[in-house]
Amino acid sequence: MLDTERSEAPIPEREPTAVDAAALDAYSRVVADTVDASSSAVVAIGVSDRVDDAGRALPGGGGSGFLFTPDGLILTNSHVVHRARRIEVTTTAGQAFAADLIGEDPHTDLALLRVSSPKPLPVLPLGSARALRVGQLAIAIGNPLGFACTVTAGVVSALGRSLRATGGRLIEDVIQTDAALNPGNSGGPLLDANGRVIGVNTAIIAGAQGICFATSIDTANQVVTELMRHGRVRRASLGLGAQNVRLPRRYVRWFELASDAAIRVMEVASGSAAARAGIEVGDIVVAFDGTAVEGIDALHRVLGAGAIGRAAMIRVLRRDRSIDVRITPDEFAG
Incomplete structure (x- = not known):
């Protein structure tokens, strides 16, 4: 017969061990080292003088981006710079540049900018999403809600997602992450533990928590090649x-x-x-x-x-x- 009157002893709380402390310290070091090596190549993008098809003025805006060549090529989202006639880029060191739009592809929500500098600019190395595994570390750097160079970290939550672009086409091979993103993070880099770009942060789901998306850097590489050659992606x-x-x-x-x-x-x-x-x-x-x-x-x-x-x-x-x-x-x- 079960003794229903006997109270069960509380489960004792486990004291943190040296292994826990070492793992936490290692995680912190990886994130901190990645940010130290990468943040100088992440930029804030400000947009003004935006117009619609009829020439009517639209509100300005902004987002994030990142340098990937020392001569000033920058990747960001199409929706950050779409219809802008004036784009300004600011580095974490406070340097401000007027940026030219080389081309954009709304169907993958990617855009390519160029700035001119008398000196080589810091860059982020581009990785690949092909070898990504669900659960591995993902680090996002950007300017959410105007707070410059904000860092969030999480994991790759899922791979091979699809998102519907504003033009109706599907963006394929999208990375899902729980690294927190907010308005202003758009266009910033999603990095792996080695500081390589694995995605371009692009979207959140309103009302959801911890469900954020980045366009795969492999898709971005293909789009950049087309934008450099033609100023658009040919289809x-x-x-x-x-x-x-x-x-x-x-x-x-x-x-x-x-x-x-x-x-x-x-x-x-x-x-x-x-x-x-x-x-x-x-x-x-x-x-x-x-x-x-x-x-x-x-x-x-x-x-x-x-x-x-x-x-x-x-x-x-x-x-x-x-x-x-x-x-x-x-x-x-x-």
């Missing part, structure tokens, strides 16, 4: 508007499709690649260039720069027929 376009659809099972069986997910054409722009190819409103796109199209995001992924001007086959379902149509994508102008 292909078919010139059609579409929506995701689920196909009836009889369609999947009859046309021997790999999936019931596809896209339905809702609009065809005049003079576009789709119009020239004879794509019609109501067509259901199931494949492009041999790759199944299981949604708008899947189509965006195959419409990279390499598809511009290159003829490919697009498969559509039109009423009771499956049709292969030859199409040559144009360059996306947005």
